[in-house]
Amino acid sequence: MFVSGVAEANVQVLDPIPPGSAATWTYAPHDPCVGTRTWGEVLSPFDGSSAIRAFMAGCGSTCGSYFVSKEFNFGSPVDRQSAKVEFDGDFDLLGVISHNRAQASFGFFSGATDVGWVRVGYDRFGEALNVPAGTRATGRWQVGMTSLSGDPDRVRVILHVRSCMGGNGQVTVDNLALDGGEPLPPTTTLTFRPGPGANNGSDEGSETAGKDTWDWHTDDDPYRATLNLGSHSLLAHWNSTCNGWHARSYLQFDVSSLPTAADVTSVKLKLYMKLGGSYGAEPPTSTFVVQRVTVPWNEMTLTWNTRPPVSPSVEASVTLPSSGNPGFLNFAEIDITNLYKSWRDESQPNYGFAISRSNAVCENGNYYYFWSSDNEEADKRPALVITHLAEPEDTTAPEMSVPNQINAEATSGAGATVGYVASALDDVDGAVAVSCEPASGSTFPLGTTTVTCEATDAAGNTASASFDVAVVDTTPPVLTMPGDVTAAATGAGGAAVSFSATASDSVDASVDVACVPASGSMFPIGTTTVSCTATDDSGNSAAGSFSVQVNVTLDAVEALIRSWISNGGVANSVIVKLRHGSLGAFENELRAISGKWLTPAQAAELLVLASYL
Incomplete structure (x- = not known):
């Protein structure tokens, strides 16, 4: 575990909690010496630096030891797979002969969890770092933090100096630093708690339907071995040594829609338990073990006689006090992270698991119950508490796609009905609904109208875009004229001739027609061309002509x-x-x-x- 040439770029020096406070040092003797010789002297001063120093003197044939501890703050949670704690250590084990025992240890704890130790000196359990007793070891040391638990942004360091048979030593640990730890990704927790199923054997567990039952055997009543208890509100557990009472429960969760194995950091089986006894011999504790079920089963047909086989391997366990009436009445959690992951990555089929009591006692009025998914107390039904990587915060709005300007020909005085397609695609949610105003299929008036569209993803990020719809009238009116007109002259000046010329328009309700010569004019003898023009309000014109023939008869x-x-x-x-x-x-x-x-x-x-x- 000796480290040399540490890359300083990856090292973060830890600050005391609180910085510079000597009050965070704690120390206590262990196995005090007998006699007058003083041991366990803590070197002074405690000046608030990162150093921990201790002195120990052995007591002849008596072993003595001394602890000094201090908390340090990482500043943020760290990735336990990569984080290591480094320090400069000066382990000076003086006056210790080879057959005696001297040990200086430097350890890390988070809460009460042992993270890792460096041991220096001769020990009956073996030599650590091959440093002979009675010598001095100085250098940079490193301890991995893979097993760190509890509060991952704080660590308590403990210096333990121990010696037997007159040995003594002085230890200084300084320049404490964190090496290589990356910030932990954010996590979130969900509770998956199915309720009662159909209780007709048709359900195999789902988001809403629980699947659990228990079997029962007693020496005095073979009938109990044929009972199905799939709709019972409780799950019983017995393991008796005197009357043959045995029972274990079976549970199965449909995890197919739950977080993947790669995203899960912890899965706890949460059970509400009532453990204890009314009279007779009661066990001081009850240990419950979880074993994988290896074949399919049906909660409405399972009995003691038809119970499915289970794997001999214990996947998880929990030990709870159970003496008294009741001895334990509360929620208990069992860590089944590995079991859950094997289901989600499909390395093992999910046939659920069995829970049984591993410690056997004479059951004489004792009870060991879990609430089942059929229990009327919904908040106490079996649940999976799943801690998994949180989705990264979505701060990106969807990407909008709208048309360029749309030009449409008016079909009436109201304008034109215009359809269009607007869409939005989000990096997280995929296709997102789009709302536009005016909506597609609306009637747009003559002129230019701006359409504004918005799309909002599940995280509340909103994108907007707009485009124009231009409705124009470029269609000329439809001109209706008479055919060529023949009239008899009524005098030398010809004849007065009347005719009708009209026009219709898809947009304008009425369009005037102008003809030259106008209707009712005096047309001379001979052929005269009449030219007519109709113009709508948008300036679109239609023109045509016909002839008027005035003859003398x-x-x-x-x-x-x-x-x-x-x-x-x-x-x-x-x-x-x-x-x-x-x-x-x-x-x-x-x-x-x-x-x-x-x-x-x-x-x-x-x-x-x-x-x-």
């Missing part, structure tokens, strides 16, 4: 002549010239009656019309 001219000439004979004469004569003859006829039956303007207009025939 013989019937129309004849009707005009009759409407203007009131004398029927004169009118007939003019019509005959129009139908059968030449344009010149018609013109002469008009001149003849102009100013009499026709106004000059009327005569001129009829002449123009006749020219189109």
